[in-house]
Amino acid sequence: MTEYKILIADPSYSSWSLRGWLCFAAFGIPVSVSVTRLYTDNFLTDVTAFSRHARTVPVASANDGSQFTDSLTIAEELAHRHPEACLLPSGPQQRATARALMAEMHSSFTSLRADCPMNTRTAYAKTPVSEAVEADLRRLEELWQARKGTWLFGEHYSVADAFFAPVAARIAGYNLPVSEQARAYVSAHLHHYPFRQFRAWGQTFASQSFYFRDYAIAKWPGPAPLEARAIDADAEESVNKNCPYSGNPVTDFLEMSGRIYGFCNPRCRDKTVLDPSAWPAFMTLAAA
Numbered sequence: 001m002t003e004y005k006i007l008i009a010d011p012s013y014s015s016w017s018l019r020g021w022l023c024f025a026a027f028g029i030p031v032s033v034s035v036t037r038l039y040t041d042n043f044l045t046d047v048t049a050f051s052r053h054a055r056t057v058p059v060a061s062a063n064d065g066s067q068f069t070d071s072l073t074i075a076e077e078l079a080h081r082h083p084e085a086c087l088l089p090s091g092p093q094q095r096a097t098a099r100a101l102m103a104e105m106h107s108s109f110t111s112l113r114a115d116c117p118m119n120t121r122t123a124y125a126k127t128p129v130s131e132a133v134e135a136d137l138r139r140l141e142e143l144w145q146a147r148k149g150t151w152l153f154g155e156h157y158s159v160a161d162a163f164f165a166p167v168a169a170r171i172a173g174y175n176l177p178v179s180e181q182a183r184a185y186v187s188a189h190l191h192h193y194p195f196r197q198f199r200a201w202g203q204t205f206a207s208q209s210f211y212f213r214d215y216a217i218a219k220w221p222g223p224a225p226l227e228a229r230a231i232d233a234d235a236e237e238s239v240n241k242n243c244p245y246s247g248n249p250v251t252d253f254l255e256m257s258g259r260i261y262g263f264c265n266p267r268c269r270d271k272t273v274l275d276p277s278a279w280p281a282f283m284t285l286a287a288a
């Protein structure tokens, strides 16, 4: 079986990393993930150590020696290698449309991307919107108008949806003016399990001051997390003795609804505290 690796950066902020990661995670394709940090001296060293030709993230590789040094390449290669995972719609017309949407996302929306960089940690109540950003939003509305259901091509999430996930995060986080229809599509992204998981996991990494903005903060408009907190405890007190994710012995604990649950490392505990119901393996344990 092909084994994949992906290098991404700052999961709360790197929009291309989110796209690349979703190409695997949203389609059940296993991948081993490494994380580097933007705006540091290590960034380029980490990227080139992963792939000699890469200069940006995401970059992925397969154990057959292939390197995927761009998010479009990751999407296209995985679609080609894993037809059973249905990354692209199967009908030729919809498939062509999906590719066109991804290509436009990849090459356009520069004002929206520059003025409202993705930041899935913070939501703002009100953000100044330039004419250029408004034009980008109108174009997105045009593209999304032909949506066939929850997602662009019906009830099945495609890589075209994955490509728009960071834009949905921007519209939500900066409270940008869009129609009801577009807001429903944004909301679908905010509720999507892989998106919620990436968002919760991202918050376990250090923040990046480059992305801070001096606007009034609002509540994140996605699903409200269940209440949980990290606590000091030991395995004796824990409902489970093995981590719901790795199966390894538990060392780090959270408390939710008066019960204690264990995990095999602090990051897995913390990503669960941040959004418990985003993690089906944890919720199965909590429901048992």
Ligand SMILES: N[C@@H](CCC(=O)N[C@@H](CS)C(=O)NCC(=O)O)C(=O)O
Pocket: 009, 013, 014, 015, 016, 017, 038, 055, 056, 057, 058, 069, 070, 071, 072, 106
């Ligand atoms: N065309 C690339 C763009 C990737 C990209 O610009 N990634 C940003 C992070 S979101 C990056 O690596 N920036 C570091 C740099 O440009 O030095 C793709 O689709 O993967």
